[in-house]
Amino acid sequence: MQNTLKSPAVFTGLGLHSGEAVRMVVHPAPVDTGVWFRRADLSGSDALIPARWDAVVQSKLCTLVANPAGASVSTIEHIMAALAGMAIHNALIEIDGPEVPILDGSSEPFVQKFLEIGLVRQDAPVRAIRVLKAVEVRDGDAVARLEPSENLEIDFRIDFAEAGIGRQEKHLSMANGAFVRELCDSRTFCLQADVDRMRANGLALGGTLENAVVFEDGEVLSPGGLRHNDEPVRHKMLDALGDLSLAGGPILGRYTGIRAGHAMTNRLLRALFADPTAYRFVDVGGTTERKLPGMGVHRGDLPIRH
Incomplete structure (x- = not known):
């Protein structure tokens, strides 16, 4: 519901x-x-x-x-x-x-x-979007893809020249409280050089070392360091879930992002909805409902940091 x-x-x-x-x-x-x-x-x-x-x-x-x-x-x-x-x-x-x-x-x-x-x-079923066939968009080495799955899965890979980030990949089923347990506390990240460039162009004016993970020459400049060893790829998965939620309902499908960002995920949704044979809206309940993100979440799912 x-x-x-x-x-x-x-x-x-x-x-x-x-x-x-x-x-x-x-x-x-x-x-x-x-x-x-x-x-x-x-x-x-x-x-x-x-x-x-x-x-x-x-x-x-x-x-x-x-x-x-x-x-x-x-x-x-x-x-x-x-x-x-x-x-x-x-x-x-x-x-x-x-x-x-x-x-x-x-x-x-x-x-x-x-x-x-x-x-x-509330007294109404959740209306989800079931992916029926693979849909993909590309931009050079970057890829975003949706394909059929019984519940929402996110598979993400990143590759940065910055030694503090490097290559990272992670796969998660987003069923139940996985987002809260695994992803919700992962922060946005950038390089110090990016911060300097953004501020020179009138961006990141509210950014600080307290609200972003900033890397420089293999070091984490933000106080306290990383919350997870792979915090950057976890944050990219967090972003992907937020952008996918703009579909208008939970997605039943597997999302793969390779060096993908906000614009590519939106292009992917546009490609999905441009092909009526690629998806179907379904009312979900029972075992399918229990697999949706967030179902059954409680305070104990929040990450514990020391």
Whole structure:
């Protein structure tokens, strides 16, 4: 069955790229609402923006959605991953600026708050997207692919020249609490040289060593080091879940990302929905429902750090 929050969840912080202070409130929503953003600093219906694959517009280094009136919200991938990973299907996200707060650079602060508030089970089945055949997009060495599977699986591979990252790969079934246990606390990452370049171009103005893992010459500059030895690839999987959730429902399929990013995952969803023979919407229940991300999650699933 579908879920929403028991009560509103409030978050405040800075936008990663804008550096602007923002207040965001995730409100409960009725069945079959899906996820929408509402710009509290704008008025009327022009302030509503769907969190959906066909509302994504080209953006550097993050996922951005916009409506036909030009209202937009950026860096939505971490909150979307938290909603998907917690099986929150219906929510209205009110935000008083153009960018979601970065918080600690992961989805964990969102997950913690959602677990604290709790969920309401709603009287309607979850509508999932079953992948019927393989769909793939490429860009040079980068690949993003979806293929049939009984539940959502994510397989990701990265390869960086930076010695502190190097080659990493990981595969996870996202059934039950896997996202919360394995991925939610993995932070966004970059190289110090990238930070310098982004700031020179007016980006990453809200970035700090406290909300990103920064690498330089094989060293981790962020205090406390890594939360996982393979934190970068785990974060790429987190991003992928957030971007895949823009499909409009949980995906029953295996996602493979090789050096893929936000734009490629969105291209993949566009390719999937462009081929009516590649997918089918299904109402799920029973054993299939129990395999969906977030079903049966509890506070004990949160990672323990020492």
